[in-house]
Amino acid sequence: MHQKPKIDRTLRTPEDLAAAGLLAPDAIAAAARVGARFEIAVPPALAALIDPGRADDPIARQFVPDPRELVDHPADRADPIGDQILSPVKGITHRYPDRVLLKPVLFCPVYCRFCFRREVVGRDGGMLRPDELDAAIAYIAADPGIWEVILTGGDPLVLSDRRLRDIVMRLARIDHLGAVRIHTRMPIATPERVTDGLVAALATSQAMHVVIHCNHPRELTEAAVAACRRLIDAGIPVQAQTVLLRGVNDDAATLETLFRSLVRHRIRPYYLHHADLAPGTAHFRTAIEDGRALMRALRGRLSGLALPTYMLDIPGGHGKVPIGPDHAGPPGPDGARRVADNDGDPHIYPGPADAPRLPRPPQS
Numbered sequence: 548m549h550q551k552p553k554i555d556r557t558l559r560t561p562e563d564l565a566a567a568g569l570l571a572p573d574a575i576a577a578a579a580r581v582g583a584r585f586e587i588a589v590p591p592a593l594a595a596l597i598d599p600g601r602a603d604d605p606i607a608r609q610f611v612p613d614p615r616e617l618v619d620h621p622a623d624r625a626d627p628i629g630d631q632i633l634s635p636v637k638g639i640t641h642r643y644p645d646r647v648l649l650k651p652v653l654f655c656p657v658y659c660r661f662c663f664r665r666e667v668v669g670r671d672g673g674m675l676r677p678d679e680l681d682a683a684i685a686y687i688a689a690d691p692g693i694w695e696v697i698l699t700g701g702d703p704l705v706l707s708d709r710r711l712r713d714i715v716m717r718l719a720r721i722d723h724l725g726a727v728r729i730h731t732r733m734p735i736a737t738p739e740r741v742t743d744g745l746v747a748a749l750a751t752s753q754a755m756h757v758v759i760h761c762n763h764p765r766e767l768t769e770a771a772v773a774a775c776r777r778l779i780d781a782g783i784p785v786q787a788q789t790v791l792l793r794g795v796n797d798d799a800a801t802l803e804t805l806f807r808s809l810v811r812h813r814i815r816p817y818y819l820h821h822a823d824l825a826p827g828t829a830h831f832r833t834a835i836e837d838g839r840a841l842m843r844a845l846r847g848r849l850s851g852l853a854l855p856t857y858m859l860d861i862p863g864g865h866g867k868v869p870i871g872p873d874h875a876g877p878p879g880p881d882g883a884r885r886v887a888d889n890d891g892d893p894h895i896y897p898g899p900a901d902a903p904r905l906p907r908p909p910q911s
Contacts, residue, residue, distance in 0.1 A: 557656070558589040561612065568599045569611055581612035585827065586658040586669030590737050593657055596765055605763050605795040609659055616660060616827035625666045627823040629864020638675045638683040642866055646695035649683055651675050651714060653701040657736040659760075661792060661831045663823035663860075668701055680714070688721050695726040704733035704740060712748035719752045726754045730788070734759050734774035735766050741774035746781045758786045758817060762796055764804040772812050779813050786817040789855065791838050792831045799844040806845070806853040816855040821870065824862055835859070839872040846872075847889030 554567050561578035564570035569589070570578055581587075589597075589610045596606045626632070630640045630648075640648040653664070653673035662668060675683065687693050696718055703711065718727050729749065733740050734757075749755050757778055761767065775785050787809050789796065796802055806816045819842070822832040842857045857871040875896070876885040882898015 554591045554594045556591065558594055559587055561587070564589065564611060567594060569594060569597050569607065577614040578612040581614065581616045585612070585616060585660075585665050586655075587612055588655065588658045588669070590656050592738060592768065592770060593736055593766075596768070603794060605801075606765060608794050609661070609762060609792070610657060611660070613660060613830070615830045618827065618829065620824075620829035622824050623826045623829065624824045624862055625826060627663050627825050627862055628860045629862070630664070633864045636682050636686050637679045639686055641693075642864060644692050646697060647687060647693055648697050648699050649687070649714075650700045651680060651683075651698065651703060651710075652706055654705050655700070655702045655736075656705060656733055656740070659732075661790060661822055661825065661828045663825045664701075665825055665827075673701060684714075684717050684721075687718070687724070691723045694724065695728060696724060697728045697730060699730040702731050702733055703729055704731045704745065708742075708744045708748045711745070712751055715749060715751045715755070719754075724754070726756060727752050728756045728758060730758050730760070732760045734778070734785075735761050735771045738768070738770040738774035741777050743777070746777050746783070749778070749783055750781050756784050756786065758788055759814070760790075761787050761805070761809065762789050762792060763801065764808050767805075767808050767812070775812060775814055784815075785813070786815045787855075788818045788820060789816065790820045790822055791833055791841070791857075792822060793833050794831075797833050797837065797841065799841055799848070802841060802845060803849060806849060806855065810850070810853045816853055818858045818867075819855045821857065821859045823860055835870055839870070843872045843889065843891070 552567055558564050558567055558569070561570055561575040561582060564578065565572055565575050593606065593610055597611070598604045629642070633640050633642050635641055638650050640650070651674065653668045653670065655668055658665070658669060687696060698714070715727065718724055749757070759775065778785050789805065791797060796805065809816050821835060821838055822828060838857055845854060856869050858867045859870045860867045874887045878884050878898060884896050885893050886896045887893055
């Protein structure tokens with residue numbers, strides 16, 4: 548690995564990245580054009596993982612700006628999952644009857660180059676005003692059909708412990724809520740943020756769950772694991788979401804190592820997301836059939852504890868659906884199905900006892 552200077556602050560400009568040895572000097576101008584449209588931030592914990600000697604480094608690919616981000620693809624959408632059209636009040640997205648997203652802040656400790664909210668995160672006005680937060684919580688309290696609130700953004704853990712505790716306690720007073728979930732990159736990107744004070748603020752709710760975002764086994768550093776352990780030991784379950792990314796983790800060996808490592812540290816692999824149609828991210832997206840082939844390969848070599856569900860968020864706000872491989876074919880006239888095993892070999896599974904029987908062939 549090439550030598551690089553010690554990094555003790557978040558890198559926010561191409562010049563910062565170049566000074567840290569993570570961007571070639573002749574790439575600064577192109578990266579600046581990317582940064583003029585999409586935010587840049589690489590905190591020390593992640594910057595330290597980047598190998599500047601590898602052109603294909605999977606950590607750099609996730610966080611260092613790339614000129615291809617300015618290439619528009621016909622399928623790209625500014626709001627790929629329909630956040631804006633399903634927002635009844637500012638800070639709320641209500642896509643499913645029983646749960647809502649609450650986005651108190653639109654800032655992040657790190658800006659992923661494939662982010663599906665990259666058109667809105669990190670911009671001015673990225674935090675709800677007190678009256679806007681009041682209106683968002685009032686919306687939740689007024690709808691008894693809402694069972695779960697998912698705090699997301701941005702990254703909610705950029706808020707102070709006091710602000711987080713206030714939000715969590717206000718949600719805990721809503722009787723019809725059964726669960727509060729936080730989606731965060733913080734334990735991976737800035738593990739030092741997961742202090743005893745933060746854990747205490749989150750543990751105010753007995754129904755708290757934390758879902759981290761982790762895409763590559765190298766992200767599970769000793770510090771990141773310790774941050775997750777602090778949450779888990781406090782009784783807060785931790786799960787993980789992963790985005791399937793070309794050139795980062797689109798091979799079975801990498802995903803197998805990642806998912807096994809997560810389970811080893813008491814973190815359940817939850818979803819493997821097909822990459823969304825965010826602007827400038829076409830170079831990250833795989834074909835759905837490639838993702839299915841990976842899931843088929845993993846099914847044969849991973850415990851069910853370590854196997855996430857492969858999910859697609861249908862563009863336009865129509866929600867997430869599983870898109871993993873279907874091992875069972877359609878039923879025949881007698882209800883029997885052809886079922887493929889993990890090696891792809893076919894087997895016949897009989898239909899139910901009351902299925903119609905095919906006539907026996909005549910005896911010769």
